[in-house]
Amino acid sequence: MEQYSMNLTLKVWRQKNANEQGRFDTYQVKDISSEMSFLEMIDVLNEEMIREGKDPIAFDHDCREGICGMCSMYIDGRPHGPWQNNTVCQLHMRAYKDGDTIVIEPWRANAFPVIKDLMVDRSSFDRIIQAGGYISVNTGSPVDANAIPVNKDMADASFAAAACIGCGACVSACKNSSAMLFLSAKVTHLALLPQGDPERRSRALKMVAQMDKEGFGACTNTGACEAVCPKGISIENIARLNREYLAAGLVAE
Numbered sequence: 001m002e003q004y005s006m007n008l009t010l011k012v013w014r015q016k017n018a019n020e021q022g023r024f025d026t027y028q029v030k031d032i033s034s035e036m037s038f039l040e041m042i043d044v045l046n047e048e049m050i051r052e053g054k055d056p057i058a059f060d061h062d063c064r065e066g067i068c069g070m071c072s073m074y075i076d077g078r079p080h081g082p083w084q085n086n087t088v089c090q091l092h093m094r095a096y097k098d099g100d101t102i103v104i105e106p107w108r109a110n111a112f113p114v115i116k117d118l119m120v121d122r123s124s125f126d127r128i129i130q131a132g133g134y135i136s137v138n139t140g141s142p143v144d145a146n147a148i149p150v151n152k153d154m155a156d157a158s159f160a161a162a163a164c165i166g167c168g169a170c171v172s173a174c175k176n177s178s179a180m181l182f183l184s185a186k187v188t189h190l191a192l193l194p195q196g197d198p199e200r201r202s203r204a205l206k207m208v209a210q211m212d213k214e215g216f217g218a219c220t221n222t223g224a225c226e227a228v229c230p231k232g233i234s235i236e237n238i239a240r241l242n243r244e245y246l247a248a249g250l251v252a253e
Contacts, residue, residue, distance in 0.1 A: 005031045006098035010045065012057055013105035018113045018121075024103070034094040038081065039064060039071060041093055042104075059118040064089040066230065069167030073118045074105045079169035079228040087167065087230045107168055109177035111215045124214040125166050125182065131210035132203035133186045135195050154192045162189035163231040170225035170233075176217030181225040183211050184241035185233050191244055201248035208245055 007030045015022030029045050036044070039061055046056035060070040071088040075081035081091040096102065104118065112120040164185035171177050187204055190196030196203070219238060226235045 004034045004098075006034065006093070006096065006100070008032055008041075008096065008099075009101040011101065011103045012117070014057070014117055015106075015114050017116060022114065024105075032093055034092070036093045037064065037089055038075070038091040038093065039089050057118065058116040060120075061089060066090040067165060069165030069230075072107055072120065072122070072167045072169065072172070074103075074107070074172065076103050079107075079172045080167075080230055085230055085232050087165075107172040109168070109171050109216075111177060111179070112168060112171065120168070122166070122168050124216070125168065125179070127214065128179070128183060128207055128210045129186060132199065132206035133190070135190060135199065137195065148194045150193060158189045158192040161185040161192075161233065161237055164189075164229075164233050165231060167230060169228045169230060171216065173224040173228040174217065174220060175222070175224070176220050178219045178225070179211050179214070179216040180219040180238050180241065181229065181233055181235065183207055184235075184237035187241050187244055188237045191240070200244065201251050204241065204244040204248045208241075 007028070010027045010029060011024045012027060013022050014025045027045055029041065029048075032041050032044065039059070042057060042059060049056045060072065062068040062070045064071070066087040066089060069087070072079070073088055075088065075091070080086055080088050082095055083091055106112075106114050106118045107120045109120075111124045112122055115121050162185070164182060166182060168182070170181035171179050187207060190203065191200050221235075223235055226233065
């Protein structure tokens with residue numbers, strides 16, 4: 001693919017902290033390579049701002065390999081930008097053309113308060129996991145991999161759900177800021193394995209209760225979450241979560 005350069009206009013959300021009101025500031029970036037990643041493009045802008053003595057744009061990043069889920073931001077109104085099944089760090093500037101204007105802003109959800117600029121606090125997800133997204137096991141020598149037979153269809157479905165990276169795109173796309181796709185993926189990948197069976201019922205109840213406590217909204221069943229998920233997590237998991245939750249409630253009674 002031929003490499004080319006472009007000049008772009010960026011409208012970036014700047015916000016000092018969660019308590020202060022934010023605003024869009026406009027920046028010009030020049031000679032941006034089509035083969036840069038989106039985050040590298042922001043790096044170029046930040047280096048220029050630092051040289052000028054200005055406060056650089058704060059944004060989350062870590063692996064830059066589409067694994068950690070930290071590079072969470074709206075780009076032109078779509079979580080993670082225009083490419084399907086993609087994180088921001090894996091979005092390349094060849095998705096744009098010379099002269100484009102790009103609008104960049106943080107997730108918009110009460111449960112994800114803005115820390116600064118494009119960074120949001122997603123610790124609510126951590127607390128949901130702490131409520132029940134684990135299994136209790138005896139420590140000691142590792143068990144042989146084939147000691148507990150697992151149905152292949154179940155294993156495949158569990159693995160697909162476990163691909164969730166907890167980025168929050170599902171929440172940001174939902175008009176009610178629901179965390180159901182995230183939660184259902186975390187419940188599913190444990191519920192389908194024998195190791196997760198002992199705490200299967202209590203897990204669903206505890207994690208849903210924590211989700212509600214964090215202030216996430218109800219599921220709208222529009223499928224917006226699935227459409228923007230960088231890992232293609234299926235909304236079939238939400239149906240499975242509903243079944244798990246109903247069954248757990250009946251047993252609890």
